[in-house]
Amino acid sequence: KKECYGALVYDTEEKKNKAYIARATILATGGAGQLYKYSTNPDVATADGMAAAFRAGSSLVDMEFIQFHPTVLYSHDTQRFLISEAVRGEGGLLYNKKGERFMSKYHALEELAPRDVVSRAIVNECAQLGSEYVYLDMTVIPNVEKRFPNIFNTCLKRGIDIRKDYVPVSPAAHYTMGGIATNTKGETDIYGLYACGETACTGVHGANRLASNSLLDGIVFGQRIVDNAEEILYRRTIDKDEVFNSFEPSWVLKPHGHISPQEARPLLQTIMWENVGIIRDETSLKKANYMIENLYNDLAQGESIIDYYEIVNMLTVAKIVVQGALWRKESRGGHYRSDYPYRDDIHWAKHMSFTNC
Template identity: 50%
Template sequence: MPSGEADFLVIGSGIAGLFAAYKAKEYGSVLVVTKDRAEDSNTGEAQGGIAAAIDDEDSPYLHLEDTLESGAGLCDPRAVEILVTEGPARVMELVDMGARFDRKGSEWALGQEGAHRKRRILHAGDTTGGEIARTLLRECRRDSRITLREGCFLVDLLREPRTGRCLGALVMDSLSGEFSVCRGRVVIVATGGAGQLYRNTTNPAVATGDGMAAAYRAGAALVDLEFVQFHPTALALPGVPRFLISEAVRGEGAYLRNVRGERFMPGYHEMAELAPRDVVSRAIVTEMRKTGADHVYLDFSHLDPEKVRRRFPNIWHTCCQYGLDPGEGRIPVAPAAHYIMGGIATGRNGETSIPGLYACGEVSCSGVHGANRLASNSLLEGLVFGARAVEHARRFIEKNPGEPKMPDLAIGERTPDWSVPWEEVTGRVRSLMWEKVGIIRTGEGIAAALAELEELRRQYPERPASRRGVEGENLMTLAWLTARAALMRKESRGGHFRDDFPLRDDRCWLRHIVFQR
C-alpha cells in the first residue's frame, strides 16, 4: 500500500491540529492528514471568538473561576489553571503570525459571552475561527517541514503488537476509497468532535467522531460522553441548516423572547441571556413547549442596526440570504447540538492511555470543560493543549528511539458494504439521539434509544470498507456509548439533564464515567 511517514503524524486540520503541527516542526518532520479540505473543520465555523484574560480589569484567576463554575464540579482545576495562565501567550503567538483580531483604536475590542463576568473574548468580526484557520494554514503550508495531505480519512489507529505503542493510522482516500498507511513516531489526534450525532447541529458534515471512535477501537479510554453542549441560538427556519447565531449577539445586548413577545430569561437565571448555555437551552425548550412553537426570537430591535451589522457581518449576510430582514431586529432561533465535552481521556499534556498516542482539541477530554464548556474556551484549549502535546511527544520520542515494528494489516477482512443504506442508518441514529438523548432526557427515553442502537449495531456490518460505512460505524458506536453514559448518570449536571433526576447529586455523582475496551 502507498504510505506516508513522519516523526509527528497529526490527524486533523482544526486549530488544535494545525497549532500542534506548527509547534512540532521545530523537532522533526510533520505529516498532517485531514478528512476533506484543510479548511473543513469546526474551527473554520467558529464565530464568537477566543477567550483570554488580557485586559487590565481581568485576570487568569477570574477566568479560572468562571470556567470552574460552568464546569459544574467536574473540571480538573489544574488543567483549567494551565488553560487560563498559558492561554494569553498562545493567543499572542497567533497575533504574531498575523491573525487580525478586532480593535478599538489601540486596544483590543473584547466581547462578552454567557457565564463570563468580564469582557475577554477576542474576535474577528463574527468569523474568528476562519481568521485563525487561515492564519495557521498559511504558516503550515509555507513550511517545508510540514506535509499536508487533504482528502485523507482516518479509518483506524495502528499499534505495535508487543508494546501497544501507537505507530500510525490506516487511512482512506476520500475520493478513490483506496487504503494507505501513515506512520508516525508519535500520533496526535485532533479530528474534532461528533456533532453529527444529532439531527439538529451547528457542526459541519465532517464532525462524525472519527478520532474518538478509532481511539476507542484501539483501546484508548473515553470519558464524559454524556455531557453534550447544545448551543441555544441556531437559526430556526424550515429546510435551512442550523446556522449558528453567536452568543456574542446576546453579549452585545440582544434579548430572547418567546413567540408571544415575552422576554423570559430573567425568570430562569440571574444572568438572564448570559446564563450558562445549558440553562439557556433548556429555558428555550421550555418556552417552546409552553407556546407550541418550534422557535423563539433573538431580539436586537432595541440596538443600533448599523452597529449590529458591522459587528456581525456574516450573521447579517446569512439571514439576508435565507430571506430574513435582520434590520427588523428579530431572528427565529432554537437550540442545536454544538460541542462534545467528553472524548479521548488525556492527561495535562495531551497524553492518552496508549503510549505514543496524543489527543487535543474537541476530540479530547482534557478536564478543562467539565460538565459544561465555558463559551469561547474551546479555541483556547486547542492552542494550549496542542502545544503541550507536542512538548510531551518530543520527550517521548527522545526516550523511545529506533523504529518500532509496524503490525501486519488485514485490509481484506474489511466488509464490503456498498449496498448498505448508510444514509438511512445514520439518519435514524441522529433522530434517536435528538429525540431521546438530547437537551432534556428521561431514563425511559434513553433506554428505548439504547435498545434500538444496540439492534442497529447488530444488524449492520463491522469493519465496513467504505467511507460512509466507517462514518456510520463511528456514529453508532459513539451514540451507543453516549446513551449508556446518560442512562448511568442518575442526576442532572451541566450539559446532561435528566427530567426524572432533575437535581445535581454531588454525593453520588461527583465522578466521571469512563469506557475502555
C-alpha cells in the same frame, strides 16, 4: 501498556488501505456534533477519532456531556447557523410565540443565563406553545449591523433584517465536552498516541464549556503535544517489520443488514435528537439504547466504504453517550435529566470512563 505505532488509513483515490508508521501519532479530528439531527458542526464532525481511539483501547471520558447552543438560526437545514451569545451579552432579548419575554421564569440572569439553562427554557416554551422556535430581538442593539456583520449578512440573505426583524432561533448540538482521555501533555493511555482539540478531553471544560475556551484548549494543548512529542521522536525506535508482523486490525468489516449507511445516518441523528438531547430521562435513554443497537445490527456496508466507516464510528460513540447519560443519575452542566433534575455531588462528583477492554 498498549502502544501506538502509527495509523491505518483508507486512501479514497486509490481505494485501498495504507499504513503509516509513526513514533508519535496525533488525533485532532473534532467532536461528535453530527450525532444529532440539528448541529452547528460541519458534516465531518462524526466522532471518527474518538471511535478509532476507543477501538484501539484508549479511554473515552465524560461522553454524556453534550453542549447545545441555544440561539441558532431556525431553518430546515440540519447544519444550522450559530448566532453568537455575544448578541445576548449586548442586550439581545428572547420572546416566545406569544411575544412574551420568558427567561425571567427560568433564571435570575434572564438572557444571560448559562447555555444549558437557556436551551432548556426555549425547549419548554416551544413545547408549551406548540412552536418550533422562539424569537431573538436584536433591534435593541445600536449599530447591530456593524457590531455583528456576519450575522447581519447571513440573516439578510435569508430575508431577515436584524435591524428591524425578530430572528427565529432554536437550540442545536454545538460542542462535545467529553472525548479521548488525555493528561496535561496531551498523552492518551496508549503510548505514542496523542489527542487535542474537541476530540480530546483534558477535563478543563468540566460539564459545560464556557464560550471560546475551546480555542485556548486547542492552542495550549496543541503546543504541549508538540513539545512532548519532540522528546518521543528522539528516544523512541520502532521496528517496522515487527509491527507489521504482529499487527491485528481492530477494524473488521461485518456488513450483515439491510440498512445502508446513507439511510442509517439520519435515523441515528433523529434517535439522538429526540431521546438523548437537551432534556433526557430513563425512558428516553433506554429507548435510544435499544434503537441504536438495532440500527447497528441492521447495518449494511453499502457502496461507499467511507460512509460505512463514518456511520460505524457514529454508532460506536452514540452508544457510549447514551450509556453515560443513563448511568449518571443527576443533572450537571450539559447533561440534564428530568427524572434527576438536581446536581448530586455526594454520588456523582466524578468522571465516567469507557474503555474497550
